[in-house]
Amino acid sequence: xxxxxxxxxxxxxxxxxxxxxxxxxxxxxxxxxxxxxxxxxxxxxxxxxxxxxxxxxxxxxxxxxxxxxxxxxxxxxxxxxxxxxxxxxxxxxxxxxxxxxxxxxxxxxxxxxxxxxxxxxxxxxxxxxxxxxxxxxxxxxxxxxxxxxxxxxxxxxxxxxxxxxxxxxxxxxxxxxxxxxxxxxxxxxxxxxxxxxxxxxxxxxxxxxxxxxxxxxxxxxxxxxxxxxxxxxxxxxxxxxxxxxxxxxxxxxxxxxxxxxxxxxxxxxxxxxxxxxxxxxxxxxxxxxxxxxxxxxxxxxxxxxxxxxxx
Numbered sequence: 537x538x539x540x541x542x543x544x545x546x547x548x549x550x551x552x553x554x555x556x557x558x559x560x561x562x563x564x565x566x567x568x569x570x571x572x573x574x575x576x577x578x579x580x581x582x583x584x585x586x587x588x589x590x591x592x593x594x595x596x597x598x599x600x601x602x603x604x605x606x607x608x609x610x611x612x613x614x615x616x617x618x619x620x621x622x623x624x625x626x627x628x629x630x631x632x633x634x635x636x637x638x639x640x641x642x643x644x645x646x647x648x649x650x651x652x653x654x655x656x657x658x659x660x661x662x663x664x665x666x667x668x669x670x671x672x673x674x675x676x677x678x679x680x681x682x683x684x685x686x687x688x689x690x691x692x693x694x695x696x697x698x699x700x701x702x703x704x705x706x707x708x709x710x711x712x713x714x715x716x717x718x719x720x721x722x723x724x725x726x727x728x729x730x731x732x733x734x735x736x737x738x739x740x741x742x743x744x745x746x747x748x749x750x751x752x753x754x755x756x757x758x759x760x761x762x763x764x765x766x767x768x769x770x771x772x773x774x775x776x777x778x779x780x781x782x783x784x785x786x787x788x789x790x791x792x793x794x795x796x797x798x799x800x801x802x803x804x805x806x807x808x809x810x811x812x813x814x815x816x817x818x819x820x821x822x823x824x825x826x827x828x829x830x831x832x833x834x835x836x837x838x839x840x841x842x843x844x845x846x847x
Contacts (some may be wrong), residue, residue: 537739541764542735546829548737550643554763555708574614590753592811595621597616598637599616600635600649601735601769602619602735602774602813603812603815604623604635605623605632605635605810606813607809607810608632608633609627610717611623612626613661615654615656615658617640617652617695618692618693619688619691619696620636621636622634622635622702624661624662624701628759629662629755629757630663630701630703630704630740630752630757631682631701631702631704632739632809633737633738633809634682634737634739636688637733637734638733639729639732640689640727640729640730641690641731642688642690642691642733643688643690643727644690645690646689649679650666651700652698652699653665654699654700654701655699660754662701663700663752664700665700666751667700667752668751669751671749672689673676675749677705677707677749677758678704678707679700679701679706680704680710680711681698681703682698682702682703682738682739683738684824686719687722687723704759705749707785709787710781710783710784710787712784713785713788714781714789714790715785717835719792720777721791721835722836723835724835725834729768732768734766734767735767736764736787738763738766739762739807740759740763741759741761741763742757742759743760746783759840761781761783762781763780763798763806764779765779765800765803766778766779766830767830768833774819774831775830775833776796776800776823776828777831777833777834778800778822778828779801780803780806781793789833792831792834792835797822797828797831799827801825840844
């Protein structure tokens, strides 16, 4: 599906033809046919200003093997790390999408949440720890991970999940309820698959005004909801399941509820992004418009899967 360039997103104003998008690598990344660099620390990151780049769909990463989502604003900063890759939006101050791969080995014990501003981004490009001050007390929001901390404490890079570029203001009931249960289901599936792993792409939705963080001193946009696309790739082909949640999702809701299970094409329509574009067009259409065939592996019964077809 061709991306609609986020025409209905509050970030649409950031999209201007001819502006370069910047990519920051903490690990190897390449564009088109050329390898552009390998950097091991954010402080030593190399900044590539690609004045002629068309969009982030040129980025190749093993963390989004079917093509990193296309359609985000040209002004976004694409940050490539060892355990995740994300596209940080200068207008919302949050990531439009985050891609990562969970394996049995990447999952580890509980670790501390030490929030930090992303050292790869400028101060005006991301939120800071103090911006979340009083957010939980006044709005009932948590600092919600997009690439989950618990999925990467088995790696040396787990602390980078606490960078605020990977965090969004997510309602506590959602973060600690259906969202967490879906992340638990992904980890359970990853454990069962060993080194094969599970590929996940996730991000926010902006479909209504949600106000602002009471302690923030810079412009930002609070998401109205979230989406997550989960995929596995075996000899039988790529299997996929897609989900969407509103910020007002009650704590006792399940990720398996019929209204949470959606098609990839619905996520595309609502987010303005394009997924699976690195695949053959026929395979892309099948995955985006089909009912999804990975739900049962994520703890859901198959009874409601047909509702996602054609959405």
